[in-house]
Amino acid sequence: MGAIGRYATSPAFCRSTNGAIRSKLARTSALVITPWRSQLANNWLEIRSVARSSMSATSWMSGTFEQPTP
Incomplete structure (x- = not known):
């Protein structure tokens, strides 16, 4: 088993890899x-x-849709 296989499953390797990816x-x-x-x-x-x-170009309108003036 090579170095990658030996370290790839260690919790420290997984944490550091996941942190780097995130x-x-x-x-x-x-x-x-x-x-x-x-x-x-x-x-x-x-x-x-x-x-x-x-x-402002339509200043002839009075009031708004929410509160029209009578």
């Missing part, structure tokens, strides 16, 4: 997810600014 996945996920989050935030801000400008 930390690698966490780093990779953060690199992949972060651009999407920032892009989503930027899109949300753009949508809000467009919505505000279009609402």
Whole structure:
């Protein structure tokens, strides 16, 4: 039995390998997810600014859908 076979089943080897895999996945996920989050935030801000400008263009409307003025 070689060195890999002897150490591959030891609890310490499994813990260190699992920990390394988890930390690698966490780093990779953060690199992949972060651009999407920032892009989503930027899109949300753009949508809000467009919505505000279009609402100010229709200033003849009084009230809102939630609380219409009589």
